[in-house]
Amino acid sequence: MAFQILLNFILAFVWMFLSVSFTAPSFIVGYLLGLLIILAMRRFFPDRFYLWRVFAAISLLLLFLKELIKANIDVLKTILKPKLDFQPGIFAYETKLKKDWEVTLLANLITLTPGTLVMDVSMDKKILYVHAIDLPDKDAVIDDIRNSFEKAIMEVSR
Amino acid sequence: MTEIVNYIIGFFLLAGGFLSLVASFGVLRLPDVYTRNHAASKSATLGIMCILLGTFLYFYIVHGIFNSKVLLAIVFIFVTAPVGGHLIARAAYHSGAKLWDKSVRDDLKDKEKYDRQHS
Numbered sequence: 001m002a003f004q005i006l007l008n009f010i011l012a013f014v015w016m017f018l019s020v021s022f023t024a025p026s027f028i029v030g031y032l033l034g035l036l037i038i039l040a041m042r043r044f045f046p047d048r049f050y051l052w053r054v055f056a057a058i059s060l061l062l063l064f065l066k067e068l069i070k071a072n073i074d075v076l077k078t079i080l081k082p083k084l085d086f087q088p089g090i091f092a093y094e095t096k097l098k099k100d101w102e103v104t105l106l107a108n109l110i111t112l113t114p115g116t117l118v119m120d121v122s123m124d125k126k127i128l129y130v131h132a133i134d135l136p137d138k139d140a141v142i143d144d145i146r147n148s149f150e151k152a153i154m155e156v157s158r
Numbered sequence: 159m160t161e162i163v164n165y166i167i168g169f170f171l172l173a174g175g176f177l178s179l180v181a182s183f184g185v186l187r188l189p190d191v192y193t194r195n196h197a198a199s200k201s202a203t204l205g206i207m208c209i210l211l212g213t214f215l216y217f218y219i220v221h222g223i224f225n226s227k228v229l230l231a232i233v234f235i236f237v238t239a240p241v242g243g244h245l246i247a248r249a250a251y252h253s254g255a256k257l258w259d260k261s262v263r264d265d266l267k268d269k270e271k272y273d274r275q276h277s
Contacts, residue, residue, distance in 0.1 A: 072177060072204045075197055079184040088193055088257065111240035112203070117196055119247045131192045131247060 004050040008034045048158070056155040063152055067113045074114035078133060089135035090119060093128045093146065100125070102153055109149045163219050167212050174208030177201045190257060191250045199243030207232050 008031060015030025016022055035051070042049040078086060093110075097103050103125050107118040115133040122129075184197025214228040 068200070068204055071200050075184065075200050076177075076180055079180055079187060079197055079201075084187075084189065086193075088190075090257075107244065108237075108240045111243055112200065115196070117192065117199065117247055118244050119192075119251055131196075133193055133196050 001047060001050045001053055004038055004045060004047075008038055010034075011037060053156060056152070060152045060156055063149070064109060064112065067109070071112055071114040075133075078115075086134040088131065088133050090129055090131050091135065093130050093143075094126060095128055095150065097150065097153060098125075099157065102157055103128075105153055106149060109153075110146065113149075160219075163215070167215050167219075170208045170212030170215065174205045174210075174212060177205030177208065181205060191255045192247055192257065195243050195247050195250075199239055199246075203235060203239040206235055210235075 011034030012027050012030035015033060016026050019026055019030075038045075039049060039051075095103065095106060097106055103121065107121065107128060110116050110118050110128065110130060117131045117133075118128055119131050120129040121127070178201070181197050181201035184201065185194050188194045188197060210228050210232050214225060214232075217223045217225050217228075
């Protein structure tokens with residue numbers, strides 16, 4: 001991915017040198033032309049066309065913000081309820097993600113989702129220990145959300 | 159136009175103040191370290207982000223000053239707050255802070271066994 005972006009920058013500079021105008025607009029024109037060239041040549045690269053990954057990252061960010069707002073409404077309800085009738089607990093969650101930065105990102109996402117907080121990660125980085133504020137009625141739902149997060153992260157790193 | 163913007167700025171500031179207030183209520187009211195951590199790390203994050211966003215909009219639209227430091231502060235808080243919450247919870251657990259009596263499950267106590275088996 002980084003290689004494709006670097007190539008796109010170089011193509012933009014080549015365009016600036018060809019048209020002998022060193023301004024931001026000509027850089028942008030060159031960048032867009034280079035994007036078209038890379039799109040046409042995408043079968044020669046080992047990984048995907050990099051723009052799809054940028055879109056996946058943006059949709060992950062939007063998911064992040066949505067979950068943050070949902071988490072806050074959830075915490076609000078828990079705190080302002082007159083009776084403290086929730087049942088907290090720690091459960092182990094097995095992740096399929098391999099790289100360090102993916103596990104870090106997943107842990108941050110889980111921490112900002114409704115009612116969950118990452119407590120610890122096992123030495124082989126396969127199991128996340130998650131503290132849930134209301135365990136019994138949420139186990140399945142939490143797993144669902146988690147799978148959608150994991151999928152979104154895989155979409156970025158694939 | 160300015161009228162609508164004023165309402166948006168007011169909404170952000172009030173929402174941020176309200177969330178921070180609820181976060182501090184939660185810290186007082188919830189029973190143990192971990193549940194308090196939930197309140198502190200979530201509500202306080204969004205509360206401060208809302209206040210900073212309101213401040214940014216106010217200075218940008220009313221005074222015409224584009225203050226990029228405030229935007230950077232929002233990003234930094236967004237990235238560091240969950241890590242802080244995680245580290246506090248982890249340190250509390252490993253220094254032996256007890257879970258609330260009504261907690262139903264504790265898988266973390268098996269961690270050492272699991273690590274020994276898989277290393």
